[in-house]
Amino acid sequence: MTLLLVIIALALGLITYNNPKNGLLVLVASLPAYLLRTELLGVPTTLLELMGLVFLLAWLLRVRKLPFRDLNNFFGLSLLLIVAAATLSVFVAPNVMAALGVWKAFFIEPILLMLVIREMIFTKQVRVKELFLALGVSALVISLVGVIQWITGMGIPVPWDIERRITSLFDYPNAVGLFLGPIIVIGTLSVVITKGWERIFWISASTLSLIAVIAAQSEAALVALVATFIIAGLTHKKTRIASLAATTILILITTLTPALFQKLTLHDYSGEVRRSQWTETAELLKNHWLLGAGLSGYPTALAPYHEATEYEIFQYPHNILLNIWVELGLLGVVAFGLLGFILIQTARQKPSRAQIIALFVLLEMTIHGLVDVPYFKNDLSLLTWLMIAITLSTYARPKTR
Numbered sequence: 477m478t479l480l481l482v483i484i485a486l487a488l489g490l491i492t493y494n495n496p497k498n499g500l501l502v503l504v505a506s507l508p509a510y511l512l513r514t515e516l517l518g519v520p521t522t523l524l525e526l527m528g529l530v531f532l533l534a535w536l537l538r539v540r541k542l543p544f545r546d547l548n549n550f551f552g553l554s555l556l557l558i559v560a561a562a563t564l565s566v567f568v569a570p571n572v573m574a575a576l577g578v579w580k581a582f583f584i585e586p587i588l589l590m591l592v593i594r595e596m597i598f599t600k601q602v603r604v605k606e607l608f609l610a611l612g613v614s615a616l617v618i619s620l621v622g623v624i625q626w627i628t629g630m631g632i633p634v635p636w637d638i639e640r641r642i643t644s645l646f647d648y649p650n651a652v653g654l655f656l657g658p659i660i661v662i663g664t665l666s667v668v669i670t671k672g673w674e675r676i677f678w679i680s681a682s683t684l685s686l687i688a689v690i691a692a693q694s695e696a697a698l699v700a701l702v703a704t705f706i707i708a709g710l711t712h713k714k715t716r717i718a719s720l721a722a723t724t725i726l727i728l729i730t731t732l733t734p735a736l737f738q739k740l741t742l743h744d745y746s747g748e749v750r751r752s753q754w755t756e757t758a759e760l761l762k763n764h765w766l767l768g769a770g771l772s773g774y775p776t777a778l779a780p781y782h783e784a785t786e787y788e789i790f791q792y793p794h795n796i797l798l799n800i801w802v803e804l805g806l807l808g809v810v811a812f813g814l815l816g817f818i819l820i821q822t823a824r825q826k827p828s829r830a831q832i833i834a835l836f837v838l839l840e841m842t843i844h845g846l847v848d849v850p851y852f853k854n855d856l857s858l859l860t861w862l863m864i865a866i867t868l869s870t871y872a873r874p875k876t877r
Contacts (some may be wrong), residue, residue: 478514485526492534497602500593503531503608504862508618508645508655510854513516521578524854528585535592538569543595551818551868555587556835557811562771568805569770570777578771578803582857589862597869604830604866609674611859612681615659618644618786619681622652622688642691650848653694655855656685657701657844658863664705665833695739695746700844702726708836748849750794752784757793761801768805773869777802792852796845799852815864834866 487727492499504514510524536542547555562583569575596602622644632642641649663682667675706726711718730736738744742751759781769777775789782789792799800808804856823835841850841860849859 478516481514481526482510482516483525483620487490487662488527489534491529491677492531493538493712496535496538496596497606499531499534500596500602501606501610503527503589504607505613507611507614507855507858510545510643511647516828521743522581522854524858525581525585528589528693528858532585532588532592537557541699543591545595545813550814552783554811554818557807557814558804559583559587561808561811564807565768565771565773565804567770568767569773571772575771575773578852581854582852586857586861589858590865593862593865594869604834605666605670605674607862608666608830608833609677611659612663612677614687615656615663616681618646618652618656619684619688622691623684626688626691628769640691641693642688646690649692650694650696650752651853652692653689653697654844654848654850655859656689657694657697658840658859660689660701661704661837661840662833665708665836669829696847699740700840703843704836704840707839741818749787752787753790753793754795754798755796756781756783758803761798764802768802768808771803774802787789792849794848796842796850799823799845803852819864819867827867831867831869838867 488499488502491502499547506524506527508524509527510522512523514521514523516526526603546552562579566572566575566579593602597604623640625642626640629637629640632640633647636643636649642652643649644652646652646655660682663678663685666678667682670678686701689701706719706723709715709722730740735744739747741747756778760778764777772791774792778789794804797809800812804811819835819838822831827835838860841856841863844850849856851860
């Protein structure tokens with residue numbers, strides 16, 4: 477298995493060296509490749525990590541320059557603080573080796589890839605719509621596998637098979653919503669601005685992806701999608717009234733439907749689990765407010781505070797703020813807060829259509845992250861930084877339109 481994965485990664489390197497754009501598109505379309513895991517020289521890794529590393533090396537050999545220009549600004553400062561927080565958190569963690577794995581897979585490699593992608597977008601080596609299409613191909617594969625699971629009932633792992641909650645290629649149902657939700661945003665908004673085969677492609681990809689999310693019963697993803705599209709509608713004059721009407725109707729439906737109201741106010745079983753997690757995490761942070769628990773250290777650090785023994789201890793607190801705080805400490809919260817401020821400022825400076833779509837993708841991930849973990853996975857961390865690269869591809873540079 478290891479040899480095969482190395483060969484695949486090296487093949488990507490050859491593609492990248494001959495044509496960096498094609499190499500990048502293959503990499504972006506291969507985000508679920510992290511599911512193929514192995515060890516290389518005793519170090520745990522994934523196919524996606526190997527592909528990302530080989531892509532970076534091949535790109536550097538081809539271009540022979542570092543993608544570090546235009547970082548003498550708040551964006552560069554936010555990156556420096558994030559890397560500093562992640563590095564410090566390696567030494568705070570109870571298991572340094574596990575922390576190093578998170579450090580390289582969720583921070584260092586994705587950030588380096590973001591810088592390269594940002595450079596390629598600005599120098600017009602790749603078009604954003606091509607990156608979106610690569611993600612759409614990935615979504616088609618994931619959703620098709622999921623829909624087949626749903627129809628046949630085959631391949632759904634225990635215990636999700638009891639409720640027929642599909643997992644597609646992933647290990648658990650919510651991973652389907654976490655991955656496909658952002659791409660549904662891309663696809664739905666792209667339908668409005670594309671024509672011909674691209675529109676047909678995005679209608680197909682978005683529809684199948686939505687069916688897969690519904691079949692996975694990923695309620696948080698569905699809520700995040702609805703909220704994102706309502707906000708998107710409110711920001712556009714032509715759809716503002718319709719969005720306000722939809723919001724009013726949804727509020728009425730929610731208020732008059734006890735089961736739905738219970739879910740949205742986190743008073744169902746899943747909501748009780750989340751509220752219990754957050755309460756215990758708050759107690760943990762009272763004593764570890766500065767440094768957090770370290771990378772991958774949350775389960776160990778939470779154990780002394782875990783009183784609701786009827787619930788398991790999860791890998792993360794399932795809230796975007798708490799996730800960052802326990803993993804990266806207060807410095808990480810400040811760093812990501814600064815990055816978020818920069819993204820919001822970009823949204824106020826007449827962004828391009830591609831940048832607007834990327835911003836709404838990040839919004840959907842943030843809303844979903846109120847009750848889940850939208851970043852600390854190999855595919856999601858790279859997807860996050862891809863959207864940041866698109867949004868900030870012209871940050872601190874003269875815009876050419």
